Structure formats: structure tokens, C-alpha cells
Amino acid sequence: MKRRVVIGAAGLATAGLAAGGAVALGRREEPVPVSGTAGDAVPFYGVRQAGIVTPAQDRLHFVAFDVITKRREDLLAMLESWTAAAARMTAGLDAGTFGAVGGAPEAPPDDTGEAIGLPPSGLTLTIGFGPSLFGRFGLAGKKPEALADLPRFPGDAIDPQISGGDLCIQACAHDPQVAVHAVRNLARIGMGVVSVRWSQLGFGRTSSTSTSQATPRNLFGFKDGTANLKAEETALLDEHLWVREGDGPDWMTGGSYLVTRKIRMMIETWDRTSLTEQEAIVGRTKGEGAPLGRTAEHDEPDLTSDAIAKDAHVRLAHPTQNNNARLLRRGYNFVDGSDGLGRLNAGLFFIAYQRDPRRGFIPVQTSLARHDSMNEYIRHVSSAVFACPPGLAAADDFWGRSLLT
Numbered sequence: 001m002k003r004r005v006v007i008g009a010a011g012l013a014t015a016g017l018a019a020g021g022a023v024a025l026g027r028r029e030e031p032v033p034v035s036g037t038a039g040d041a042v043p044f045y046g047v048r049q050a051g052i053v054t055p056a057q058d059r060l061h062f063v064a065f066d067v068i069t070k071r072r073e074d075l076l077a078m079l080e081s082w083t084a085a086a087a088r089m090t091a092g093l094d095a096g097t098f099g100a101v102g103g104a105p106e107a108p109p110d111d112t113g114e115a116i117g118l119p120p121s122g123l124t125l126t127i128g129f130g131p132s133l134f135g136r137f138g139l140a141g142k143k144p145e146a147l148a149d150l151p152r153f154p155g156d157a158i159d160p161q162i163s164g165g166d167l168c169i170q171a172c173a174h175d176p177q178v179a180v181h182a183v184r185n186l187a188r189i190g191m192g193v194v195s196v197r198w199s200q201l202g203f204g205r206t207s208s209t210s211t212s213q214a215t216p217r218n219l220f221g222f223k224d225g226t227a228n229l230k231a232e233e234t235a236l237l238d239e240h241l242w243v244r245e246g247d248g249p250d251w252m253t254g255g256s257y258l259v260t261r262k263i264r265m266m267i268e269t270w271d272r273t274s275l276t277e278q279e280a281i282v283g284r285t286k287g288e289g290a291p292l293g294r295t296a297e298h299d300e301p302d303l304t305s306d307a308i309a310k311d312a313h314v315r316l317a318h319p320t321q322n323n324n325a326r327l328l329r330r331g332y333n334f335v336d337g338s339d340g341l342g343r344l345n346a347g348l349f350f351i352a353y354q355r356d357p358r359r360g361f362i363p364v365q366t367s368l369a370r371h372d373s374m375n376e377y378i379r380h381v382s383s384a385v386f387a388c389p390p391g392l393a394a395a396d397d398f399w400g401r402s403l404l405t
Contacts, residue, residue, distance in 0.1 A: 038057075038058075038121060038122055038174035038175075039119035039120065039121055039122070039174070040119075040120065040122060041090060041091050041092055041119075041120035041122075041123075042054055042090060042120070042122055042123065042124050043090075044086060044087045044090045044091065044125075044392075045087070045391065045392050045393065045394060045395065046391040046392075046393075047254065047390060047391050047393070048242075048254065048390060048391045049126045049127070049255070049388055049389070049390065049391045050090070050124040050125070050126065050391070051124030051125065051126035051170055051172050052126060052209075052241075052256060052328065052330075052353050052388070053209055053210075053231035053237065053241075053328065054122075054124050054172070054209065054231075055208075055209055055210040055212060055213055055231070056172070056205040056207055056208065056209045056210075056213065056330045057121075057122050057123075057124070057172040057173050057174050057205065058173075058174045058203070058204065058205060059172065059173050059174065059175065059176040059178075059179050059201075059202065059203055059332075060170070060171070060172050060179065060200070060201065060202030060203070060205075060332040060349065060351075061171045061176070061179040061180050061182070061183045061199065061200075061201055061202075062168065062169070062170050062171070062199060062200045062202070062260065062349065062351075063168065063169050063171075063183050063186075063187070063196055063198070063199040063200075064130070064164065064165025064166075064167070064168045064196075064197045064198050064199070064384060065165055065166060065167040065168070065169075065187075065190065065194040065195065065196060065197055066165060066166050066194060066195050066197045067133060067136070067166040067167065067193065067194050068192070068193065068194060068195050069192070069193045069194075070136075072137045072138075072404065074192075074193050075137065075193060075400075075404065076400070076401075076404050076405070077193075078189065078190050078193040078194065079398055079399045079400040079401075079404070080398040080399075080401075081189050082127075082186055082189060082190065082398075082399055083392070083397075083398035083399045084398075085185060085186060085189055086125040086182070086186070086399075087395065089115075089123060089125070089181070089182050089185065090120060090123045090124065090125060090182075091120060092118075092119055092120035094110070094111035094115075095110060095111040095112075095182075095185035095186075095188075095189070096109075096110025096111050097110070098110050098111075099111045100112065100113030100116055101113070101116075111185060112181065112184055112185055112188065114177060114180075114181050114184075115177060115178055115181040118175060118177060118178055118181075119175075120173075120178070121173040121174045121175035121178040121179075122172075122173055122174045123171065123172070123173040123178050123179065123182060124170075124171070124172050124173070125169060125170070125171055125182055125186075126169070126170040126172075126258075126388060127167065127168070127169055127388065127389075127399045127400075128167070128168040128170070128258045128386025128387060128388040129147075129166070129167060129168075129386060129387050129388075129389075129400070129403065130147075130164060130165045130166050130167065130168065130384065130385070130386050130387075131143070131147050131148055131149055131164075131385065132164060132165070132166050133166040133167065134147070137404065139403070139404070142249050142251065142403060143249075144247075144248035144249055144252055144387055145248060146243075146247070146248060146257055146356045146357060146358055146387075147257065147385065147386075147387045148385070149164065149383075149385065150259065150357070150361075150362065150365075150383050150384075150385055151362065153365055153366060153369035153380065154369040154370055155369055155375055155379070155380070156369070156380050156383070157379045157380065157381050158380065158381060158382065158383050159381050159382060161198065162198040162200075162262065162381070162382040163198070163382050163383045163384055164197070164383075164384050165197045165198070165384055165386075166194070166197075167194060167386075168258070168260075168384070168386045169182075169183060169186055170258075170351070171183050172330075176201070176203070180201075183199065198382070200262065200334060200349050200382075201334065201336075202331070202332025202333060202334050202349045203332060203333055203334070203335075204216060204217075204332065204333040205330065205331070205332055206218045206224040206225060206329070206331045206332060206333060206348055207224060207225030207228045207329040207330050207331055208225055208228060208230070209228065209229075209230060209231055209328065209330055210230055210231045210232065211230050211231075211232050215289060215297065218265075218333060218348055219265050219267055219333050219335075219346055219347065219348065220265065220267070220270055220278070220282070220377075221278075221286060222278075222282050222284060222286055222289065223284070223289035223297060224331075224348075225329050225331075226284075226289055226297055226298065227318075227319075228327075228328065228329050229241060229326055229327065229328040229329075236326060237328070239326075239355070240325075240326040240327070240328075240354060240355055240360070241256055241326075241328050241353055241354060241355055242254055242255070242256060242355060243255050243256060243257070243355055243356075244355070247355065247356065250402075251389055251402040251403045252387055252389055252390075253390065254389075254390030254391075255387065255388050255389040255390045256328075256353040256354065256355065256388050257353065257354055257355070257356065257357050257360075257385065257386070257387055257388065258351065258352070258353055258385065258386045258387075258388050259350075259351075259352045259353075259354070259357055259360075259361045259384070259385050260349065260350065260351055260382070260383070260384045260385075260386075261349075261350040261365075261380050261382065261383055262334075262347065262348075262349055262350070262380070262381050262382030262383075263347045263348045263349075263350055263378050263379070263380055263381070264345065264346075264347045264378065264379040264380075264381050265346055265347035265348065265377060265378055266343075266376075266377045266378065266379070267343075267344060267346055267347075268343050268344070269376075269377055270377045273377075279292065280292070280309055280312065280373075281309075281312065281313060281373045281374050281377075282312065282313050282314060282374070283301065283308045283309065283312030283313055283314030283315055284297075284314055291307075291308060291314060292307040292308050292312075293305050293307030293308065301314055301315070301318060303315055303318060303320065303321070309373070310371075311371050311372060311373040312373065313368070313372055313373070313374045316367050316368050316371055316372050317364060317367075317368060321367065322363050322364045322367060323359070323363060325354075325359060325360050325361075325363055325364050326354075326360070327352040327353070327354050327360050327361060327364070328352065328353045328354065329350070329351065329352045330351050330352075330353070331348055331349055331350045331351045331352075332348070332349045332351070333346075333347075333348060333349075334346065334347060334348070334349050347378070353388070357385055389402065389403065
């Protein structure tokens, strides 16, 4: 479906509007991996938010916002407008009903226009709420115990200006312009209610979230996320990914907690390290991605063998070393120009979803931060955690309604 910008097409879309201005694009049950071409649309409505177990797309634009209004009703109205725009854009439509060129010439367009003619490109938009939001708007009683700023880990070099946030939007797509267009229009709609705190562009997914996907590589040149949770592993997802009834407040049941970490890679130093040492640090072969001492990528690591060093990344991150903690990762590579010292500012924008960060990311990262030999080559410079509620079952609902009303 191409993006429609003429008034006639906007009229067709408007005919599907339900109460609250959302687009009636249907509902779905439990999400399954989406097949088809990279230009296809991913359903917006469903039991879960899209963009979590959705097969990871090629591009990312992640943005964290601060809420600058003091009026609860303004935030509610913005979230309702955001939901309507998100439903339209993920379907391949403009953000507003008139679009970039279909409205009155005397008025600003209700879409910025840079995605005219582009297909949906598998766009997903996923929203999360940060711990700092719950100190306002009478929300203290609805804050989950699992939603707390991450502790400081050994070796952290966190920049507070690119950390935290009241709200986040994760935009993933196969076309970077489609992802950027979505974030830009949500920021435009939210002007005066929210302001951008920080954002991150990503390319080249560093994890597979479906068995239909091959394992990608990070900027160290190694396959990344071989043992990641997959969309097809529903029993494991129920245990490790989705918040259960009784885990916390009702508005989070069926949702998931999102952790982001911007990890700077010292790639110039890494590139001068021997292949043997690189493989020892990771605990896998660089070519096949097999655990050391094994032959194939998906062979189970033999942690009783001396082939994998005690401080190897694979050993320290393995679930058996972390009380069976499992994460669903969907991170991305980044290159943000240079650092002013003749080096590329490059690395991994780590994204992980889990049922509870206290039993997921925090114990795993604690172990890695204390013992991982890879720490010589990386720096964690940004940190955030967000509560991502379940999906919207139908078009008469909107993001944040169960939390704020």
C-alpha cells in the first residue's frame, strides 16, 4: 500500500474513524511472525504491541521524551492523537487525514511529507513509560515495583543527557526514512506537551526475533543474539517476556519491560586484536559463530570445558550462569560520526525486553560488568528503562488510557 495524500484517499481512511479519532484497522490475536516483502504493513492493533516479537526490521529510530505539560488532560489528548497517527502511519498512510498536500494551502500540513510514495516498510511503533513519569499526574500508586532506574554497574560511563525519559517511542522499519518520518510526526503532534530528550538512529539489526531470520553481526564482526528468545517460543515468552497477572499493576499485565543501553565499541582497538584473542573474548568462532569447542552456531556451549574461558562473554551471559535469566534482544548497530579524537563513535544500541528487569537484565549485566573480558573494548554511555503496556485490542482504545484514566 502506497501512502495516500490526495483528498479522496484521505476520505476513505476517514470513513474508518471510531470514537476518539483512531483508525479502525482491525484487531488481531497473539502476534505471529509476519511474512511477505519488506514493504508490507505490520498490524497495529493486537493483544501485544508490535515491535517486540515482530521479526526485527533493518532500521531503528528510538526517541525518549520529557513531558513538559502540567495538565493531565493535555497528555491524554496527545496520547490519543499519537495513537491515531501511529495506526495510520503503520498502515502506510499519512499521519493525518489530510496528509502532506491534501489540506488547506493556508494551513500547515498534518503530515511532514518525506514519506510520500513510500510503502509501510514493516513500520512498527512501540510506546513505553519511564519511571520519572510516575512522580506526576497522580500516578505514584500505579508505578510497578519492577520499573526503577537501573543501578550503576562497574565501568559505567553514563551520560544523563542521553539517558532516561518520561516516554519512549521505538520506531522500527526496513526503510530508515519511514522510521524517521514516524518519529518526526509524533514529535510534531506532541509539541508543547512533550519535548525530545534524546534519540538514536540504528542500522543493521543485531538480533533475530524469529526463527525465520538468520543471525546478524555486530560491529565487532561476530554473530550476535544466537541464543535470543524467538517469537515462536511461546512457552519461553510467557515465562521470561510477558508480564503476568499478579506481577504488578493491572495496566501492565500482558506488557513487557524495555531496557536500552548505548554501548560504545572501541573498534580501533578491537581491530588491532588477534583473531584468536577476539574469539577467546567472545567465546565463539568469528566465521561460523559456533561456541569454542563445538562446530555449528546453534550448538550448545560446553561450559564444563576449558575451551571457553572463565571470563568469556558467552559463558558469563549464559542463562545457566544467571539463574536462568532470558531476554528478548532487538538491538542495532550505530555510527554517530567521530568522537573528536580521530576515532569513529560507533557501537551497539542495546534493546532488551523482559518480564522483570530485576530478574532479567540486572543480574546478567552485573555479572558481565564485573568479569567480562570484553569490557576492555566497550563503554556503556546511556541507560534507560521503560514499561511497555500490552497492545490495543481495538480502535476505540489509545496508548496510555489504562494508565492515565
